[in-house]
Amino acid sequence: MANYIVLGAQWGDEGKGKIVDMLSAKMDMVVRFQGGANAGHTVKCEGKEYVLHLIPGGIVSGKAVNVIGNGCVVDPLTFIEEVDYLRKLGVEVTPEKLLVSSQAHVVTPVHKYLDRVLNKKIGTTGRGIGPAYGDKVHRTGIRLENIPDGSFIDRFREHAETYRQISAQVYDEPFIDVDDAVRRMGEAAERMKPYIGDSVERIAEFVRRGKNVLYEGAQGTFLDIDHGTYPFVTSSSTSIGGAFTGGGVFVEFEKRIGIVKAYTTRVGEGPFPTEQNNEIGERLRKNGHEFGATTGRPRRCGWLDLKMLKRSFIINGFNYVSLSKISCLSGFETLKVAVDYNAAGEPVYEELPGWREEVEGITEWNKLPESCRNYINFIEEYLAVPLGMISTGPDRKDIIYREKLI
Template sequence: MNQADLIVGLQWGDEGKGKIVDMMAQEYEVVARFAGGHNAGHTIVTGGKKYALHLIPSGILNPDAVNVIGNGVVVCPANLMKEMAQFENLEGRLWLSDKAHLILPYHQLIDQAKERMRGDKAIGTTGRGIGPAYADKISRSGHRVGELKEVESLFEKVMEYLEQNAAVFGAMGVEMPDAAKLRTDLERYRDGLMPYITDTTQMIWRDLEAGRKILFEGAQGTMLDIDHGTYPFVTSSNTIAGGACTGMGVSPKQIGKVTGIAKAYCTRVGNGPFPSEDFGEDGERLRQQGHEFGTTTGRPRRCGWFDAVAIRYACALNGCDQIALMKLDVLDGFDEIKICTGYEFEGETIDYVPYDLEKVKPIYETFPGWERVEGISDYDKLPDSAKAYIETIERVSGVKVGIISTSPDREDTIVR
């Protein structure tokens, strides 16, 4: 049986998946996104030019690759069309599942209102309407991309939904959209997206049967998975490898090689537990050297040391065959570097991720730093201290580090 390979984030998102997908996409004929929405952000630097992608798969920078937005993605039509505008000649190169759910303007208003109502207990969402759109999907009151084919019917169903929930939305301070503008927006979405809408499940099946090389691209990271992440401080979809099966419509037998992406240190955006967070000078230095500000929101990311316990957990959940270690160069110049190799939890030392991650304290191993790895593309030329650091990650995680990134540029990558 032909299989599709998979890339998945192993931390709290922002691991640098975009660069690896972009690099690997040069070898694939189809690149498909299976979960999340435009709360994701992939920054790719190639040829000195920077691209920020949110919905379109990173394979778009390979002119020979077909790019697919699968049914597991929630799609904001306005944002997708804005993103598409930066590229030319997308017809035949970009396809959108007719079963993907729509994010409409009121979803974003609901998202923002709920965050305001939570006050100091806010989750830290991007406010892009992702959660409310997935909530409507699960409660069977959402609307799918395929419904854009019949705008009048879609408009009537949306208006009926808004009228049924008017009291609830009013209590939340959410203003109902203007009916005339809503109809105009839906018509604009139909006109802009109709040439790209198709049954992507059947499309992927045909591609697999034909033996085409397919790469599935995840969004966010394992620790943000709705089931297996740091709930409730998570995203609203299944970000792990299993999410590719539901988000693309393939069986587990059709998943091939799994590459897990992790930074050489750790970051997260928003609230929630982060055991290895550094609140001192080292954390700030990581933020500045790593340019750790959100692609989607611009928010400064929380920064800390590599958490090998969480990585082992993530590798097991995803069945990783290899780790791609990103941004090793950000650690250049540190005198000492730490790895969290265990947790202190309720008076005991543990090597697993417990239910309540808020209550753990990190146990660190300290390593000598190195002067510079930036731009190195040969493993043998890495400083011995950098090799020792990488080998410790392999030992604790139980997974080989097969790819190492030493700068944002595609060419500055070690493939072992």
């Protein structure tokens, strides 16, 4: 039995959902420890596609207990929408299979309003995540424990009235309809109540009993509030440190799995040294269907940045790598990989031969084109960590295993 953690090594959208779903089938528990509905994981399983924003990816496999930890921020409206969405697709969602920490903070319609008026320059998802974390740090937030103890509606009305008064003085955009928000939040909270409990004790119990536990990261390392490209970051710790504070339990992670996309993408504003605002970027976007699962926004695309990834590996201590979307590079005559930056901060590239053959769905290493194998080996040599898993397509079975994971 072992403990695993899956983290995005870049700016998110690396393909974590597929790996989490694969591992979840063999897990007893899957834990989400940070972020909120600003994350988007697309899971494809047995011909069906599931888009998850808040609930851990282990819910699809049906075996694991899924936990939304204390480090997350939870919108009750989105939570109930996602539960209903999964049930319509035939997924069993019950309090026995899904636990939400009573210590997690609540995202409200007020937070979404504030996100719209405050964070346009950052390029957020508009889901209210940053303002919810802001209230948490200011010690004025509402926690999910306020739902079962009966104080939730009063706390929400007080919260809305405080920001209504501020809005009237500061912002031009009309404030939310408080009465309507109270009604909708009250209905969602009542339905959510059975799922709320002590996640710390439950996680600790599974770890103590030697169960297989998987921590599922959201977004990516360089959106981390401390280690990311600040201020163009999210409002939580997306790196391995967030797993300890956001789960509330010390865990020895035997496998620290970094998910690396074979090229680089990011959504929203902020620096992107290897970005290609040209035909190459468009081609990568088209090949990879690079549009956000949460917002639908087109992702910015560019060459792989190994210098940046090296930093990610220092931060997270990855000892296993899953490389995704290698099939999206088929057809390029030449591939560029950033291996350093010059004095002006511009990327220094190494050029590698591309390949014309399609590689989607290949499951044997030796069947990959030689140039594709050389590209993968170059990445592995630079990062000095085994690329144990190569994802060659969107389906769960489209995997080449070079090193055993479980």
